[in-house]
Amino acid sequence: MNKDVLGFINPELEELEQKGLYKHIRTLEGPQGAWVEIDGKKLLNFCSNNYLGFAADERIKKAAKDAIDRYGVGPGAVRTIAGTMTVHKQLEEELASFKGVEACLVVQSGFSANLCAIPSLVGKGDTIISDELNHASIIDGSRLSRADIKVYAHNDMDSLEQVLKSDLQGRKLIISDGVFSMDGDIAPLPDIVELADKYGAMTMVDDAHGEGVVGRSGRGIVDHFDLHGQVDVEIGTFSKALGVMGGCIAGSERIVEYIKQKSRPFTFSSALTVPDTAATLEAVRILAESGQLVEQLWDNARYFQEGVRKLGFDTGKTETPITPVMIGDAKDSLEFSKRLFDAGIFATTIGFPLVAHGAARIRVMISAAHSRKDLDFALETFAKVGRELDLIS
Ligand SMILES: *Cc1c(COP(=O)(O)O)cnc(C)c1O
Numbered sequence: 070m071n072k073d074v075l076g077f078i079n080p081e082l083e084e085l086e087q088k089g090l091y092k093h094i095r096t097l098e099g100p101q102g103a104w105v106e107i108d109g110k111k112l113l114n115f116c117s118n119n120y121l122g123f124a125a126d127e128r129i130k131k132a133a134k135d136a137i138d139r140y141g142v143g144p145g146a147v148r149t150i151a152g153t154m155t156v157h158k159q160l161e162e163e164l165a166s167f168k169g170v171e172a173c174l175v176v177q178s179g180f181s182a183n184l185c186a187i188p189s190l191v192g193k194g195d196t197i198i199s200d201e202l203n204h205a206s207i208i209d210g211s212r213l214s215r216a217d218i219k220v221y222a223h224n225d226m227d228s229l230e231q232v233l234k235s236d237l238q239g240r241k242l243i244i245s246d247g248v249f250s251m252d253g254d255i256a257p258l259p260d261i262v263e264l265a266d267k268y269g270a271m272t273m274v275d276d277a278h279g280e281g282v283v284g285r286s287g288r289g290i291v292d293h294f295d296l297h298g299q300v301d302v303e304i305g306t307f308s309k310a311l312g313v314m315g316g317c318i319a320g321s322e323r324i325v326e327y328i329k330q331k332s333r334p335f336t337f338s339s340a341l342t343v344p345d346t347a348a349t350l351e352a353v354r355i356l357a358e359s360g361q362l363v364e365q366l367w368d369n370a371r372y373f374q375e376g377v378r379k380l381g382f383d384t385g386k387t388e389t390p391i392t393p394v395m396i397g398d399a400k401d402s403l404e405f406s407k408r409l410f411d412a413g414i415f416a417t418t419i420g421f422p423l424v425a426h427g428a429a430r431i432r433v434m435i436s437a438a439h440s441r442k443d444l445d446f447a448l449e450t451f452a453k454v455g456r457e458l459d460l461i462s
Pocket of ligand 1: 178204206250275277278306307308
């Protein structure tokens, strides 16, 4: 027997390469910031979710170092056995107060938070009602729950109501991203809450791209719509605007306690590390004190979006600093991204399967860390590349 049992791998990898779907991953040689270094070259960074520049903020770095001196680095265990430290509790309390919820549970990532919350709340015989563009971690958490999954058209409240009106089994849970990461549009949360109320469903919103971005001082999507106490579960991540790593589940005491008791990634995977936890706590404290960086982020977003539209580009349906510069054809978009890279801008192309065929775009992630000079350089470069490729006049 010398049949190669791993013989399926190479043909599949080659197929990915041929279809342009193979992920060639770049390595950053220094910190995440407005500019990054790749292959010895400095590039303006439009790829990261580091909305507020917190990923390498001096105050946050110091908080992580101080916490290491006090608590070490590793949590040593899962949270339920011996992995919960004072920093975890502090973060949970201060984050809950910042977000205006009764309670908060800190877990290892945003992805993990969805795997914790969804299968705790629904199971076999229940129903999840999910926006068609929800994040992969919501989809995977939903599948893991073994509940029946019904999908409604993106942000379409008629479609949601059609689903809710149909004959649904067991407990009902409506789940939506708060801010959608490919187009930068916002879920109509007040309408979702109203429909949930009418049809007796629980509500859950994943605020990964909303935290630190929308709401007062970046308090998130629920604050943005002033819906405090009306959304059952909020999922958060510390890896985007907060600049670190980790996730949270927020809501009433009752629901957070229930998820704490029931969820498997919380029970069987170790706690968030000390430096991550302390760094996130510092990020929350900075935001609780001042909304100045959030204002800077929005100023930068408005400036770049107006500028790029004036050049003749379409920025789709964005309502947030996520800026899709629509190109259309996947090959054009790839070429656009390559030329930007050569000119000193790191901005990836996003194509199928992340977005529909013919809707390829360069996704520009604006940060408060960008200066006016950076954004002017970007606008000049977009104009030059756009004209070279005959996409604008
Ligand atoms: C990024 C993202 C996540 C994953 O968060 P991590 O903390 O990076 O695991 C989950 N949900 C949504 C909507 C996201 O955009």
